[in-house]
Amino acid sequence: MIFDPVQICAILNEERVDYVVVGGFAAVVRGSSLPTRDIDIVPSRVPENLDLLARALTRMNAKIRIDGDSVPTKIDGAFLANMPFMLNLVTDFGEMDLTFAPAGRAGGYDGWRAGATLETISDGLMVVVASLDDVIDSKRTANRAKDQAALPYLESLRDELRRRSREIPNAITMYQTAHDRKDVAASLAQFTLDARVVDDGRTYEGIDGVETFLRKAGSEYTYTRTVISAEEITAKCWRVTNRLEGNFPGGQVDLSYEFHLEGELIARLTIAP
Amino acid sequence: MSEERVTSEAYTKTVDTWKNTNEDERGVDVGQIRAQLNLTVAERVRQMVHSANVFMTVQENARRFREAQTQ
Numbered sequence: 046m047i048f049d050p051v052q053i054c055a056i057l058n059e060e061r062v063d064y065v066v067v068g069g070f071a072a073v074v075r076g077s078s079l080p081t082r083d084i085d086i087v088p089s090r091v092p093e094n095l096d097l098l099a100r101a102l103t104r105m106n107a108k109i110r111i112d113g114d115s116v117p118t119k120i121d122g123a124f125l126a127n128m129p130f131m132l133n134l135v136t137d138f139g140e141m142d143l144t145f146a147p148a149g150r151a152g153g154y155d156g157w158r159a160g161a162t163l164e165t166i167s168d169g170l171m172v173v174v175a176s177l178d179d180v181i182d183s184k185r186t187a188n189r190a191k192d193q194a195a196l197p198y199l200e201s202l203r204d205e206l207r208r209r210s211r212e213i214p215n216a217i218t219m220y221q222t223a224h225d226r227k228d229v230a231a232s233l234a235q236f237t238l239d240a241r242v243v244d245d246g247r248t249y250e251g252i253d254g255v256e257t258f259l260r261k262a263g264s265e266y267t268y269t270r271t272v273i274s275a276e277e278i279t280a281k282c283w284r285v286t287n288r289l290e291g292n293f294p295g296g297q298v299d300l301s302y303e304f305h306l307e308g309e310l311i312a313r314l315t316i317a318p
Numbered sequence: 319m320s321e322e323r324v325t326s327e328a329y330t331k332t333v334d335t336w337k338n339t340n341e342d343e344r345g346v347d348v349g350q351i352r353a354q355l356n357l358t359v360a361e362r363v364r365q366m367v368h369s370a371n372v373f374m375t376v377q378e379n380a381r382r383f384r385e386a387q388t389q
Binding site: 047048049050051070073074076077078080081082164165166167168197198200201202204205206209269271273274288290297 | 342344345346348350351352354355356358359360362363364365366367369370371373374
């Protein structure tokens with residue numbers, strides 16, 4: 046049997062199922078190298094969504110997994126609606142657990158969705174993935190032996206992520222996250238009135254020029270951004286390397302963003318490969 | 319290798335110098351975490367899926383070998 050969680054998510058997405066990836070696979074997306082051999086999801090329990098989920102599971106030839114055996118079952122929306130907590134499945138693409146109310150404060154789908162973010166797990170495939178905080182809380186609450194073994198690593202991972210985000214000046218973080226969601230106003234608010242942006246050799250002067258840059262940059266394509274490194278060059282200068290992955294030519298590029306700050310705002314930004 | 323190096327005292331000294339300075343207070347190798355965070359999400363997933371499938375293949379081969387042994 047192979048384990049192909051990417052194909053599982055692709056089918057779920059094709060059938061427009063609302064779900065959040067949780068558990069070990071979510072931890073991998075967040076940066077964990079702890080192994081996992083199945084994918085856990087929390088689906089929305091809205092009846093229409095359970096019908097879509099049933100269709101996706103049928104496409105994957107999903108069977109119920111009990112004590113290492115697989116039991117063929119007719120899975121439809123009504124069947125899923127009768128599942129109170131959890132359904133362990135084996136599909137043509139590996140094992141999958143449907144968890145309707147995982148342990149922890151997040152509760153059901155809505156709680157997990159609130160803290161989750163959209164992540165690109167493969168070329169052109171974006172899925173909703175639980176936050177590391179929620180994954181850790183869930184494991185702490187479940188408190189099984191395997192959860193206890195994983196927690197120190199996940200907590201150290203969270204510390205490292207917090208350390209990386211804490212050190213970067215607020216204006217830079219706010220600009221990057223606003224620009225990711227194409228919020229021009231929020232991005233622009235991080236720049237001084239006489240700011241200058243140099244992108245791909247072209248210079249945009251003043252706040253109007255910066256606005257032009259913000260409206261133009263990334264408008265043709267969709268992409269996700271991962272911070273590869275953040276380095277304090279001087280007290281007022283930071284260099285952040287971001288890896289962009291998306292549907293632009295080449296599919297992936299590492300860009301260096303050099304920020305010069307005046308006070309709390311960005312006075313100069315130079316973007317180059 | 320001289321015979322001196324195989325005494326327990328010698329090994330104690332050697333082990334002390336092997337202490338992993340990358341470990342945090344939980345005993346977790348932070349260097350490993352940082353290496354993982356330098357990968358994109360897609361790269362992390364690709365690596366994990368490959369590792370999982372290799373692991374399952376090894377397990378399956380071991381199981382078949384054990385079954386063959388008992389037959």
